[in-house]
Amino acid sequence: MSENTSTKKTVLYDLHVELGAKMVPFAGYDMPVQYPEGILNEHLYTRSSAGLFDVSHMGQLVISGENPAAAIEKLIPGDIQALSNGEMRYSFLTNEQGGILDDLIVTQRGEDLFVVVNAACKEQDIALLTKGLAGAATVTELTDRALVALQGPKAAAVLTKYAAEVASMPFMGYREVEIDGVPCFVTRSGYTGEDGFEISIPNSQADALCRKLLNNSEVKPIGLGARDSLRLEAGLCLYGHDLNEKTTPISAGLIWAISKRRREEGGFPGADIIQAEIANKPAMKRVGILPEGRAPAREHTEITDEAGNVIGEITSGGFSPSLGVPIAMGYVPLDFSTIGTKINLLVRGKSRPAVVAKMPFVEQRYYRG
Amino acid sequence: MSYKFTEDHEWVLLEGEVATIGISDYAQGQLGDVVYVEVPTIGDEITKGDELAVVESVKAASEVYSPVSGEIIDVNSELEGAPTKVNEDAMDSGWFAKIKVSNSSDLDDLMDEAAYKAFLQGLDE
Numbered sequence: 001m002s003e004n005t006s007t008k009k010t011v012l013y014d015l016h017v018e019l020g021a022k023m024v025p026f027a028g029y030d031m032p033v034q035y036p037e038g039i040l041n042e043h044l045y046t047r048s049s050a051g052l053f054d055v056s057h058m059g060q061l062v063i064s065g066e067n068p069a070a071a072i073e074k075l076i077p078g079d080i081q082a083l084s085n086g087e088m089r090y091s092f093l094t095n096e097q098g099g100i101l102d103d104l105i106v107t108q109r110g111e112d113l114f115v116v117v118n119a120a121c122k123e124q125d126i127a128l129l130t131k132g133l134a135g136a137a138t139v140t141e142l143t144d145r146a147l148v149a150l151q152g153p154k155a156a157a158v159l160t161k162y163a164a165e166v167a168s169m170p171f172m173g174y175r176e177v178e179i180d181g182v183p184c185f186v187t188r189s190g191y192t193g194e195d196g197f198e199i200s201i202p203n204s205q206a207d208a209l210c211r212k213l214l215n216n217s218e219v220k221p222i223g224l225g226a227r228d229s230l231r232l233e234a235g236l237c238l239y240g241h242d243l244n245e246k247t248t249p250i251s252a253g254l255i256w257a258i259s260k261r262r263r264e265e266g267g268f269p270g271a272d273i274i275q276a277e278i279a280n281k282p283a284m285k286r287v288g289i290l291p292e293g294r295a296p297a298r299e300h301t302e303i304t305d306e307a308g309n310v311i312g313e314i315t316s317g318g319f320s321p322s323l324g325v326p327i328a329m330g331y332v333p334l335d336f337s338t339i340g341t342k343i344n345l346l347v348r349g350k351s352r353p354a355v356v357a358k359m360p361f362v363e364q365r366y367y368r369g
Numbered sequence: 370m371s372y373k374f375t376e377d378h379e380w381v382l383l384e385g386e387v388a389t390i391g392i393s394d395y396a397q398g399q400l401g402d403v404v405y406v407e408v409p410t411i412g413d414e415i416t417k418g419d420e421l422a423v424v425e426s427v428k429a430a431s432e433v434y435s436p437v438s439g440e441i442i443d444v445n446s447e448l449e450g451a452p453t454k455v456n457e458d459a460m461d462s463g464w465f466a467k468i469k470v471s472n473s474s475d476l477d478d479l480m481d482e483a484a485y486k487a488f489l490q491g492l493d494e
Contacts, residue, residue, distance in 0.1 A: 039428060043427075296404065296405060348407070
C-alpha cells in the first residue's frame, strides 16, 4: 500500500514478496514487517525453533589501515585493541556530550575491522568514521553483500548441515565459512537473545542460499515486527528509541561495554562526561517495566511516581508473546531504578500501575560452549 | 438487518434501536494479532466520530471510532481474557460494544456489504 519510489530494496525483496510478506518502509528500505503467519507466531517460532531475518538494510563496513583497532578507539569507548583475530564486541559512537550517535558491532579480522551499523545511521556513521579516521584508516561500505540472521535454539543444528565448522564457534565469534559452497562471513551473534548467527552473503548468492535455509522445516522467515518484540524481551536496546544522542552509555546501563582500561584512559568523544557519570552515578537510568494488567504501554508513554509527578518516559513498549503480558523499557531517575519500585504509566490519559522489573524479561540463551 | 460499514473499517449491526459495533475482517487482518482491547464504559454517552475503543496489536495501538451517537449499553467483556476473538471472529463474537442509538439516520451514510467490498477493492489497487 505504501509504495514509495525512493525506498530501496534489499536483494531478498522478491523472496519476501513471494513468501507473502507485508512490506513497509523502514530506514529507507522496503522491509518485511511480517509474513502471513503473523508477528506472534513468528516470535514464538524463533524462540522454539529457528527464524531467518533479512537485515541487509544494515551497513556492513570494512575499516583498514596500519592499526585500525587503535584508530577507531578515538571514536568509540569499546576495547577494540583487546580483541583477538575472530572476536567481536558491541560498542557505540559517542558525541562530545557523552551521548550515543549509534550502536555497532566491531569484529577484529586480523588485517582489518568488520563493522556492522544501523541502517538509519549508516550515512552519518560512514561520514563520521571516514573523517575521524582520516590519515589512519579507510572506511569501505560492502554494498555487494546481503546480511541475514538465523536465530533460535535450532539455528546451529541447521547451519551445521551446510558448514560443520560453525558448531564450535563461540558466542561473539567470527569466521569466514563456505555455506553450501558460498563464501560467507559468519558471526555467532544476534538480536533475539537466542543462540544464532548473522551471515554476510555475496548479493548474487543471497537469494538462493536463503531459499535453501528456508527449505529446512525448522526454519521460517521472520519479519521486523517479531525482531522488535524478540529484542525487547531480551532487554536489548534499539537505537533511536532506547538510545540516542542525548542518552549516555552509563544511563543506558551499557557500562559493561566499556572495559576497565577504556574507563581509566578515556580518549573517546565525551570521555570526561562518561567518566564523571561512572564516578557520580547518572541522573536517569534505563530500566525494565512490567505494566499491571494487559494494556501495553508504548514508546513515549509518560512515567509518573505514585503521586502523579512525571518522572520519565517509556522508550520501547509492547506485548511479550513469550510471557503473554505487556513489557516495556524506559528511563527513570536513579532513585526509582531499583527493581520492584512502583510507578504509574499514563496510557491514553489513564494512570495505570506498573513496576520496575529485571531485564532481560526472557532469559538469554547464547551459546556458551 | 444487515451489516453496515464505515471507511475506517468498523461494522454496525442495527437490531431495533441497538447497534452492535466491531471491526471488519479486513481490519483485523491489517492489524495482526490483537493482544488487548480497551472497551468503553457502560452508561457513557458517545457521539458519532468519537473514540469508542482501542485495539492493541503486537505492533501498535489503533483507535476505533463510533459510527453512531448514543448510550453504551453493553461491552464485550470477553475480549479482556480473549482479545484474539477479534482476529478469529471479527464480524461476530469479536464485537466491541452495543449502543442504544439516538438517531438511526447516523447509519444512512454507511456502506452496505457490497459497497464495502468495492471500497476494499479500491484500496488494494
